[in-house]
Amino acid sequence: xxxxxxxxxxxxxxxxxxxxxxxxxxxxxxxxxxxxxxxxxxxxxxxxxxxxxxxxxxxxxxxxxxxxxxxxxxxxxxxxxxxxxxxxxxxxxxxxxxxxxxxxxxxxxxxxxxxxxxxxxxxxxxxxxxxxxxxxxxxxxxxxxxxxxxxxxxxxxxxxxxxxxxxxxxxxxxxxxxxxxxxxxxxxxxxxxxxxxxxxxxxxxxxxxxxxxxxxxxxxxxxxxxxxxxxxxxxxxxxxxxxxxxxxxxxxxxxxxxxxxxxxxxxxxxxxxxxxxxxxxxxxxxxxxxxxxxx
Ligand SMILES: Cc1cc2nc3c(=O)[nH]c(=O)nc-3n(C[C@H](O)[C@H](O)[C@H](O)COP(=O)(O)OP(=O)(O)OC[C@H]3O[C@@H](n4cnc5c(N)ncnc54)[C@H](O)[C@@H]3O)c2cc1C
Numbered sequence: 001x002x003x004x005x006x007x008x009x010x011x012x013x014x015x016x017x018x019x020x021x022x023x024x025x026x027x028x029x030x031x032x033x034x035x036x037x038x039x040x041x042x043x044x045x046x047x048x049x050x051x052x053x054x055x056x057x058x059x060x061x062x063x064x065x066x067x068x069x070x071x072x073x074x075x076x077x078x079x080x081x082x083x084x085x086x087x088x089x090x091x092x093x094x095x096x097x098x099x100x101x102x103x104x105x106x107x108x109x110x111x112x113x114x115x116x117x118x119x120x121x122x123x124x125x126x127x128x129x130x131x132x133x134x135x136x137x138x139x140x141x142x143x144x145x146x147x148x149x150x151x152x153x154x155x156x157x158x159x160x161x162x163x164x165x166x167x168x169x170x171x172x173x174x175x176x177x178x179x180x181x182x183x184x185x186x187x188x189x190x191x192x193x194x195x196x197x198x199x200x201x202x203x204x205x206x207x208x209x210x211x212x213x214x215x216x217x218x219x220x221x222x223x224x225x226x227x228x229x230x231x232x233x234x235x236x237x238x239x240x241x242x243x244x245x246x247x248x249x250x251x252x253x254x255x256x257x258x259x260x261x262x263x264x265x266x267x268x269x270x271x272x273x274x275x276x277x278x279x280x281x282x283x284x285x286x287x288x289x290x291x292x293x294x295x
Pocket of ligand 1: 006007008046090091092093126127128129130236
């Protein structure tokens with residue numbers, strides 16, 4: 001029932017392509033893409049092509065990267081090259097197949113619920129912005145099937161508490177530009193991240209020079225967000241592996257070692273394990289294709 005579709009995004013340094021509002025650009029064949037200010041950089045994407053490759057590691061397609069560079073370059077009347085890309089990433093959307101060979105852009109992006117005769121309930125498709133509705137659909141179906149009375153309360157449960165950047169306590173050593181990102185990323189829990197930086201001053205340092213993400217975030221990810229690898233921190237908790245992939249993977253950069261040491265303290269890793277985990281991140285980064293090599 002699923003028709004997988006790969007979407008590729010690239011991140012360009014904002015110094016190279018500064019945007020302060022989202023733009024919709026048109027590329028070859030009339031396909032539209034978004035150019036957005038994102039985490040201090042410029043995000044360009046997405047593409048949408050049928051995909052049947054490896055789903056363990058979904059790499060940005062070279063032709064998609066070229067398409068995005070050409071489309072953004074043409075729209076903003078500037079020259080953009082593969083070597084300019086700060087980081088790239090791709091994902092596969094589990095779109096619901098309509099059974100006909102139309103382009104995936106026409107395929108339903110809605111969630112669909114199925115129940116087989118054995119009673120297994122499956123929900124497919126959907127979007128990040130509709131996950132609560134999807135959960136409600138699935139739970140309501142089971143509640144109804146079991147003849148129970150359990151009205152949904154999900155709309156009453158807040159997603160978390162927002163916090164103002166100015167309202168955060170200052171921790172010595174934390175760069176001023178880090179507070180805005182902490183407030184946006186963690187909301188009220190930014191206080192817990194800052195408490196770690198207050199507790200151990202080395203955690204107030206950035207993971208990667210020039211970027212606001214703190215080593216305290218790596219410790220927090222291991223302690224509170226179930227991060228168990230350097231890749232969990234750099235690719236899936238913070239977004240450093242996406243916005244700063246090239247800088248992170250340059251020969252001699254020790255950021256993966258810093259993250260391995262920080263989460264190693266939380267998880268009880270010895271020196272050999274820390275080294276192996278930093279190396280494992282570099283291998284994962286290669287397999288994920290986050291650094292675009294210039295042709
Ligand atoms: C290119 C693209 C663009 C999109 N654009 C939008 C959009 O604009 N708006 C929108 O609302 N939605 C969008 N979506 C959809 C949205 O990203 C997904 O619906 C959403 O991320 C699904 O969340 P999830 O938590 O169910 O799964 P995921 O975000 O996929 O999380 C699953 C996690 O589980 C981990 N995992 C998998 N297997 C294992 C294992 N065995 N052990 C441990 N961990 C494991 C994975 O590494 C992953 O971190 C887009 C998707 C793609 C691919």
